[in-house]
Amino acid sequence: MGKVFLNVMDPDEVKKIIESLQIQRKIENVPLSDVYQRLLAEDIYASIDLPPFDRSAMDGYAVCAQDTFGASEDDPVSLDLIEKVGAGNVPLKKVGEGRCTEVGTGAPMPEGADAVVMVEFTDSHDDRILISEAVAPGANMAACGSDMKKGELLLSKGTLLTPEKIGVLSAIGISTAPVFVKPTVAVISTGNELIKPDQELQYGKLYDINSETISNAVKSCGCIPLYSEIVKDDYDSIKSKINEFKHADVIITSGGTSAGAGDVLRRVVDDMGRVLVHGISVKPGKPTLIGTLPDENVDIILFGLPGYPISALMIFESFVAPFLREMSGVSGYVNKKESFVVKLAHRYHSARGRSHLVLVKIKGDVASPILKDSGAITAFAEADAYFEVPKNVEIIEKDEEIEVIPLSGLF
Amino acid sequence: MGKVFLNVMDPDEVKKIIESLQIQRKIENVPLSDVYQRLLAEDIYASIDLPPFDRSAMDGYAVCAQDTFGASEDDPVSLDLIEKVGAGNVPLKKVGEGRCTEVGTGAPMPEGADAVVMVEFTDSHDDRILISEAVAPGANMAACGSDMKKGELLLSKGTLLTPEKIGVLSAIGISTAPVFVKPTVAVISTGNELIKPDQELQYGKLYDINSETISNAVKSCGCIPLYSEIVKDDYDSIKSKINEFKHADVIITSGGTSAGAGDVLRRVVDDMGRVLVHGISVKPGKPTLIGTLPDENVDIILFGLPGYPISALMIFESFVAPFLREMSGVSGYVNKKESFVVKLAHRYHSARGRSHLVLVKIKGDVASPILKDSGAITAFAEADAYFEVPKNVEIIEKDEEIEVIPLSGLF
Numbered sequence: 094m095g096k097v098f099l100n101v102m103d104p105d106e107v108k109k110i111i112e113s114l115q116i117q118r119k120i121e122n123v124p125l126s127d128v129y130q131r132l133l134a135e136d137i138y139a140s141i142d143l144p145p146f147d148r149s150a151m152d153g154y155a156v157c158a159q160d161t162f163g164a165s166e167d168d169p170v171s172l173d174l175i176e177k178v179g180a181g182n183v184p185l186k187k188v189g190e191g192r193c194t195e196v197g198t199g200a201p202m203p204e205g206a207d208a209v210v211m212v213e214f215t216d217s218h219d220d221r222i223l224i225s226e227a228v229a230p231g232a233n234m235a236a237c238g239s240d241m242k243k244g245e246l247l248l249s250k251g252t253l254l255t256p257e258k259i260g261v262l263s264a265i266g267i268s269t270a271p272v273f274v275k276p277t278v279a280v281i282s283t284g285n286e287l288i289k290p291d292q293e294l295q296y297g298k299l300y301d302i303n304s305e306t307i308s309n310a311v312k313s314c315g316c317i318p319l320y321s322e323i324v325k326d327d328y329d330s331i332k333s334k335i336n337e338f339k340h341a342d343v344i345i346t347s348g349g350t351s352a353g354a355g356d357v358l359r360r361v362v363d364d365m366g367r368v369l370v371h372g373i374s375v376k377p378g379k380p381t382l383i384g385t386l387p388d389e390n391v392d393i394i395l396f397g398l399p400g401y402p403i404s405a406l407m408i409f410e411s412f413v414a415p416f417l418r419e420m421s422g423v424s425g426y427v428n429k430k431e432s433f434v435v436k437l438a439h440r441y442h443s444a445r446g447r448s449h450l451v452l453v454k455i456k457g458d459v460a461s462p463i464l465k466d467s468g469a470i471t472a473f474a475e476a477d478a479y480f481e482v483p484k485n486v487e488i489i490e491k492d493e494e495i496e497v498i499p500l501s502g503l504f
Numbered sequence: 505m506g507k508v509f510l511n512v513m514d515p516d517e518v519k520k521i522i523e524s525l526q527i528q529r530k531i532e533n534v535p536l537s538d539v540y541q542r543l544l545a546e547d548i549y550a551s552i553d554l555p556p557f558d559r560s561a562m563d564g565y566a567v568c569a570q571d572t573f574g575a576s577e578d579d580p581v582s583l584d585l586i587e588k589v590g591a592g593n594v595p596l597k598k599v600g601e602g603r604c605t606e607v608g609t610g611a612p613m614p615e616g617a618d619a620v621v622m623v624e625f626t627d628s629h630d631d632r633i634l635i636s637e638a639v640a641p642g643a644n645m646a647a648c649g650s651d652m653k654k655g656e657l658l659l660s661k662g663t664l665l666t667p668e669k670i671g672v673l674s675a676i677g678i679s680t681a682p683v684f685v686k687p688t689v690a691v692i693s694t695g696n697e698l699i700k701p702d703q704e705l706q707y708g709k710l711y712d713i714n715s716e717t718i719s720n721a722v723k724s725c726g727c728i729p730l731y732s733e734i735v736k737d738d739y740d741s742i743k744s745k746i747n748e749f750k751h752a753d754v755i756i757t758s759g760g761t762s763a764g765a766g767d768v769l770r771r772v773v774d775d776m777g778r779v780l781v782h783g784i785s786v787k788p789g790k791p792t793l794i795g796t797l798p799d800e801n802v803d804i805i806l807f808g809l810p811g812y813p814i815s816a817l818m819i820f821e822s823f824v825a826p827f828l829r830e831m832s833g834v835s836g837y838v839n840k841k842e843s844f845v846v847k848l849a850h851r852y853h854s855a856r857g858r859s860h861l862v863l864v865k866i867k868g869d870v871a872s873p874i875l876k877d878s879g880a881i882t883a884f885a886e887a888d889a890y891f892e893v894p895k896n897v898e899i900i901e902k903d904e905e906i907e908v909i910p911l912s913g914l915f
Binding site: 125126129141143144145146150179180181182183198199200201235239240241247248255256257258259260261262263264265266267268284285286287288289290291292294296297298299300301302303304305306307308309310312313320326400402406465466468469470471473474476500501 | 536537540552554555556557561590591592593594609610611612646650651652658659666667668669670671672673674675676677678679695696697698699700701702703705707708709710711712713714715716717718719720721723724731737811813817876877879880881882884885887911912
């Protein structure tokens with residue numbers, strides 16, 4: 094086995110390199126029924142006034158406000174009822190002095206009327222309506238354009254399309270919205286020992302885990318995972334699989350990155366593009382590789398994660414996820430609630446010289462580190478979050494406050 | 505217009521009625537690639553040992569630990585290399601005294617070997633390997649079943665399937681998982697004035713907003729919205745549309761509930777099933793209706809929301825969403841992070857006798873109430889969250905702390 098020695102970099106240095114990677118955001122028009130939790134790619138301006146006409150805000154009677162002045166329960170004013178207009182109908186008669194029109198909530202205001210008296214303050218006797226409350230002009234109605242005027246900025250580029258924001262888009266009658274295209278991320282597991290689900294488990298083989306953990310973590314970052322077959326850990330297989338996914342924006346591999354393991358991926362990326370990082374001073378995940386592959390407009394970004402499932406997910410969460418969220422545009426929203434402070438359940442001892450990423454189980458405001466080796470998949474069954482121990486810290490005491498980051502995909 | 509008087513109930517009383525509604529959860533098997541953020545419907549037990557065989561945890565040499573005792577850099581032990589085994593391969597030769605096998609990370613341990621010496625502590629001279637570190641039995645290897653034993657409980661019923669939990673399912677080689685079926689929720693907007701997007705906006709008409717806000721809020725509760733055409737506000741149209749959606753678990757209408765507006769929905773539900781609530785002492789949203797329609801196993805639940813978009817969404821968030829989350833099973837996860845405490849930006853004055861639901865815009869740790877009438881859709885453009893003013897509170901002072909609840913669908 095040829096040995097390649099890692100040029101181990103500091104996590105902060107690696108994060109700076111990742112932040113400097115070039116991103117290209119594309120735009121697509123998507124039907125409103127499918128834009129939930131997508132990000133608006135353009136500013137949206139009102140194309141109509143809202144409401145688009147003077148409308149009644151209550152069930153009642155449209156009047157000339159002046160006619161009601163002085164009206165009270167003891168001394169009601171009597172008006173002639175000339176028409177009944179429900180929501181969605183069009184008033185045909187003009188409301189003159191001494192007259193009124195019955196209006197439903199949402200009905201257009203008849204010409205001449207400038208206020209609505211709520212039905213609760215009236216009494217009807219055939220075509221005579223007794224008004225027992227004085228109203229000011231504009232009462233109980235919404236004037237055309239009072240909510241928003243045609244041409245006003247409604248929603249800004251980058252807005253996360255939550256239910257009420259989608260409602261705002263409906264209000265101006267559009268059926269599709271311009272949103273950022275979700276970046277595509279190929280997820281490739283490498284390893285001669287790996288098999289797919291439902292295959293018979295022969296001696297020496299293991300079911301592939303990283304395809305699912307990484308693909309679903311990719312979804313949680315607002316990107317679309319592209320599933321791949323499992324790839325054998327040799328130069329030609331890896332190179333040809335990467336070539337197959339050159340239409341993706343990002344390629345994530347796992348396995349085949351350790352210097353001692355023959356370092357196949359390193360050689361492939363050296364030949365196809367450029368290795369930016371190979372080796373991070375972090376545990377687990379030291380042999381991580383980051384590279385770029387030249388493409389027409391923007392380079393394809395390649396992340397080579399370690400093969401152990403826990404190492405792979407920890408490196409994904411800490412280094413790859415922030416980049417993918419930036420790329421898809423969800424970063425502002427996801428980060429808002431991301432980390433929180435809890436107490437450590439018991440003393441944690443870390444090795445100096447490398448920062449540590451530690452899975453924890455949260456119960457109330459206490460975090461218990463999950464102390465299993467990075468090959469132990471059951472750690473995932475218990476884990477809720479993780480925290481980072483900086484490289485110069487050796488011991489964190491019981492009850493000390495730590496900042497934990499929930500694993501991707503928690504609501 | 506015939507008038508039906510509301511029998512207005514207290515919000516807490518209404519919430520108790522909603523909590524007592526019967527729920528039926530169904531189960532379906534879904535491919536792992538589609539189970540993200542679904543809820544496990546059964547306990548999952550390990551069907552295999554993990555790892556399924558003794559495996560090397562490092563690149564190095566499989567040895568009889570005893571052979572290495574006393575080895576050091578100054579005084580290495582020399583062993584005969586008898587075989588090379590990579591991950592996924594099967595060792596053929598037994599490691600006896602004085603011998604070793606080269607193993608890759610993940611390779612099965614050869615018979616006779618009980619520890620691995622990491623490659624870093626060795627030196628190779630053709631078929632002689634110099635070992636410069638003593639290892640204890642079990643070092644740098646994972647024994648069959650050490651991570652989990654066949655038959656152990658892996659994940660409990662009700663677990664939210666986040667990336668790492670899906671990884672746990674992959675580890676035992678299953679390709680589908682039993683999850684709770686997402687409840688279906690028909691969303692029906694009623695109103696003669698409403699039109700669908702892209703239709704020409706004629707005088708007196710408005711684009712329908714509630715279909716999109718409510719449908720997307722339904723998604724945020726882990727349910728599937730069933731879109732409907734807009735329904736005219738008359739008895740026959742509403743009744744026939746409700747009949748059309750009797751395959752749904754829940755039916756949500758908006759509009760047509762106000763006592764003054766003819767109260768069509770009330771009569772329909774009275775005739776088809778049972779009205780449980782008609783009128784809640786809350787602003788906005790007083791005319792809300794809740795009923796049940798008899799069905800084969802469990803009654804269909806019907807929520808009749810007010811027509812104004814803000815009233816409809818406020819009632820949805822406060823009364824309907826908790827029920828839907830309970831029904832879909834996501835409640836435990838969604839509620840975890842739901843409310844938070846901020847300061848009120850300025851004095852808020854509320855009318856006594858009814859609790860108020862107030863939309864707010866959050867900036868840092870300050871919430872500004874959005875003081876627009878419930879017909880104003882632009883309030884949605886600004887809103888992030890809402891808070892509830894109890895009915896016996898009239899004034900909340902500037903800078904007082906309030907508990908706000910983010911609107912559905914924020915990450």
